[in-house]
Amino acid sequence: MTRLLKGELVKLLTTRTLLFYALAGLALTVFNVVIVTVASGDLDAVGEKQEALAGLPILLLLLGLVGAAGEYRHRTAAPAALISHADRGQLLLVRAIVYAGAGLLVGGLMVGVSLGLGLPLLASHSGPALTAAEIFPVAGGDLAASVLFAIMGVAIGALVRNQAAGVVALMLLNFILNPLVSMADESAGNYTPFGAAAVLARMTHNTTISAGAAGLVLAAWTLPLVALAIAIERRRDLA
Numbered sequence: 001m002t003r004l005l006k007g008e009l010v011k012l013l014t015t016r017t018l019l020f021y022a023l024a025g026l027a028l029t030v031f032n033v034v035i036v037t038v039a040s041g042d043l044d045a046v047g048e049k050q051e052a053l054a055g056l057p058i059l060l061l062l063l064g065l066v067g068a069a070g071e072y073r074h075r076t077a078a079p080a081a082l083i084s085h086a087d088r089g090q091l092l093l094v095r096a097i098v099y100a101g102a103g104l105l106v107g108g109l110m111v112g113v114s115l116g117l118g119l120p121l122l123a124s125h126s127g128p129a130l131t132a133a134e135i136f137p138v139a140g141g142d143l144a145a146s147v148l149f150a151i152m153g154v155a156i157g158a159l160v161r162n163q164a165a166g167v168v169a170l171m172l173l174n175f176i177l178n179p180l181v182s183m184a185d186e187s188a189g190n191y192t193p194f195g196a197a198a199v200l201a202r203m204t205h206n207t208t209i210s211a212g213a214a215g216l217v218l219a220a221w222t223l224p225l226v227a228l229a230i231a232i233e234r235r236r237d238l239a
Contacts, residue, residue: 004091008098011076012067021063022106028056029110030117037121044127046134047205053118053130053138054203055110057145058174058194060103064153065166067099068092072161089230096154096226100147107146111139138202141211145201145218152193152222155229190214193221 012018036043036052043049070076115135123129160166174194182189187208189195199207199214209217 001094004094005098008091008095009101012098012102015067015070017063017067017070018102018106021059022109025056025059025106025110026113028059029113032056033114033118033121037118037125043122043125045205046128046130047202049122049125049127049130050134050138050202051205052122053114053135054201055107055114055142055146057107057142057149057197057201058170059110060106060146061149061153061156061170062167063102063106064096064099064150064155065157065160065170066153066163067102068095068154068157069161069163069166070157071095073163088233092154092158092230092233093226095158096151099150099154103146103148103150104143107143110146111142114142115139137211141215142201144215145197148215148218148222149193149197152225155222155225158229158233159225191217193218196221 032054033052040052043052119130119135156166156170157163160169178189178192178194181192182195186206190199190207190209196209196214196217198204199209200211200218202211207214
């Protein structure tokens with residue numbers, strides 16, 4: 001297992017994908033915090049201030065998808081399985097673990113930038129300042145959503161094997177289908193992967209479920225997708 005982890009980690013760290021998503025995440029976090037805190041008027045409620053500090057965990061979903069699907073685009077999946085003599089499912093599971101670590105790393109960087117920039121900007125708004133007990137759930141929820149989304153992305157990438165198709169499909173689901181579901185039934189929208197991640201990361205404060213429940217919902221989407229990806233990976237041709 002250690003050898004597999006080392007191999008997957010080396011592949012991740014020697015490509016530009018992780019660096020690109022880390023830089024994009026930091027840039028978008030800065031943009032998001034500034035826009036929400038400066039251009040959204042006075043934020044006086046705790047929920048509004050928490051929302052201003054929320055991250056963008058969907059980037060980690062894309063990171064996992066692009067990284068996992070890239071194994072097939074660049075034809076590295078088959079050599080990795082042959083050289084390691086590992087079960088294909090085990091290799092995919094190890095890949096998911098490595099990307100979970102990447103999700104924690106990039107998510108942590110985004111949380112750090114969000115808090116470091118957002119808290120001083122929120123100090124100029126009326127209402128009570130956020131306490132540590134109100135800041136911690138934002139940071140913890142964002143990190144949890146980032147890790148789960150990174151794992152989910154690996155599973156989806158292994159299933160679709162096509163980076164462009166996977167990214168386009170996720171964007172359509174996030175920006176078109178999920179809002180339509182939420183418009184039709186707000187409660188149902190919170191039970192989609194994107195809706196649950198938004199609640200968990202405090203990207204919205206008008207919800208019908210708690211952050212803890214949202215975390216369970218997101219995990220309930222992630223684990224079956226990983227299991228399905230592993231099962232299919234063991235049965236189809238890697239080439």
